[in-house]
Amino acid sequence: MLNSTPGINSTSELPAALRASGIPSRVSWSVRAMALRFLEEARSRWMEELNIPMEKLENEGFTIPTLEVDCKYKHHVTSGDIIVIEPYISEFNGIRMTVKYNVTNKKTGDIVIDAFTKHCFTDRTLRPINMKKKNIEIYNIFESLYEENAN
Numbered sequence: 001m002l003n004s005t006p007g008i009n010s011t012s013e014l015p016a017a018l019r020a021s022g023i024p025s026r027v028s029w030s031v032r033a034m035a036l037r038f039l040e041e042a043r044s045r046w047m048e049e050l051n052i053p054m055e056k057l058e059n060e061g062f063t064i065p066t067l068e069v070d071c072k073y074k075h076h077v078t079s080g081d082i083i084v085i086e087p088y089i090s091e092f093n094g095i096r097m098t099v100k101y102n103v104t105n106k107k108t109g110d111i112v113i114d115a116f117t118k119h120c121f122t123d124r125t126l127r128p129i130n131m132k133k134k135n136i137e138i139y140n141i142f143e144s145l146y147e148e149n150a151n
Contacts (some may be wrong), residue, residue: 036073039101043101046087047096052138062135063122065120067096067118067127069115069116071113072114074110074111075110081105083103083106083112087100087101088102092143092146094132094142095131096119096120097118097120097146099119101113101115102114
């Protein structure tokens, strides 16, 4: 897991706010479909913290499209609850990766959502690429995060 303390103020960007990497914020999930948006936002902010925002990847000719999403709701949260979203890499081979999300209620410690997203690395034409061959720096960042979680 990433152990950083970003100074992100997300309340102006989302109808219900969140913070990635263990920094809590308030959220009301009256519409469960919003959970996927929150996971995507957490992953995007996490990548910004890693200094590889999507804009930078796109400027270098790469994309990381989502191939699959799995989201199981475990406990309900209501307005005023504080949740913590922690994305981490559970599978990585340079071509594909799986990002899992620890989503917990800060007060109770209950797992709110058990979720993962699967992605692949592509070029601008959406052809799969091996990031190890195309950009070793980006590959090394993801590989080190994967290894950190595997140990």
